[in-house]
Amino acid sequence: PAGGVYSGDGVTEVAGEYFFNPSLFGVNSTHEISYTVTGDNGCVDTKTSNITVTGLPVVTFTVSDNVFCINEGHKVLSGGSPPGGYYSGPGVISGGTMFDPNSPETGPGTYTLEYHYTDGAGCENSSTEEFIVAAIPNVTFSDIPTVCAGLGTVTLTQGLPAGGTYSGPGLSSSGVFDPVAAGGDGTYDLQYFFTSPEGCFGFADQQISVQTTPNSPTSISSDYLAFCTADVPAQITLSCEGSDASYTWYANDLDGTSFALGKTILIDPPSVTTEYFARSESPGCGESDAL
16 A cells, blocks of 8 residues: 555655666666555555666667758658657657658758657667758849840850759750750740759749841832922832841931831932931841941
């Protein structure tokens, strides 16, 4: 019954409670503990039992890769030995089997996780390992100036941080863009990819505009080269030929303001002798020679 007294090597009493201190003895040692009860009639009875002191289990926690990217999702924890234990620490979920690098407790930084194991004797030990949660790299891909199709390749440097790879039509992984290989005139979607030293991946998108280098018209003509003031035509047709889709027209001075756009245009007859010019123009690639 309760109310008795424990005694034996390593037994101490504190405020009516009895404790056995196994740290006083060697591993695999056995010790006899007595329990004595005195009855109301003064009779005394004693029982004995043996306690064996066993060593703590040897527990290790070792991983070959302790870096997680914050966007990797839940990771299965491993590396704890002997098998059959559980893990604890910031970000540990699913009953101590998985780690969430982007939990409310975690994020970019270093965290200590612990592996716990209890052997058949009920003795528990643990081991710790540090884990690093790395941020997604901040990848940017800034604006690219218009590329002229007839001026050869260009090397892109707009992707940052430096050291990543490029992808897209006409674009090599090192960033050399060939506007002809991309398809000529048009707008193309490009990507820049970067992997951080921790192995975390990020990317950015950008567009590139390709314009044809302006080509000079091959000929220019008018259905009236001259007329008399007594016989003024209602309108005059100006035409030019060339490989470009359209041409810009000027009167007398190429440094002045253009007045029309097209391969064939109609104009009102000038009141004085006037010289007309046509050339091809591109906002990003300049202009051709004029006729």
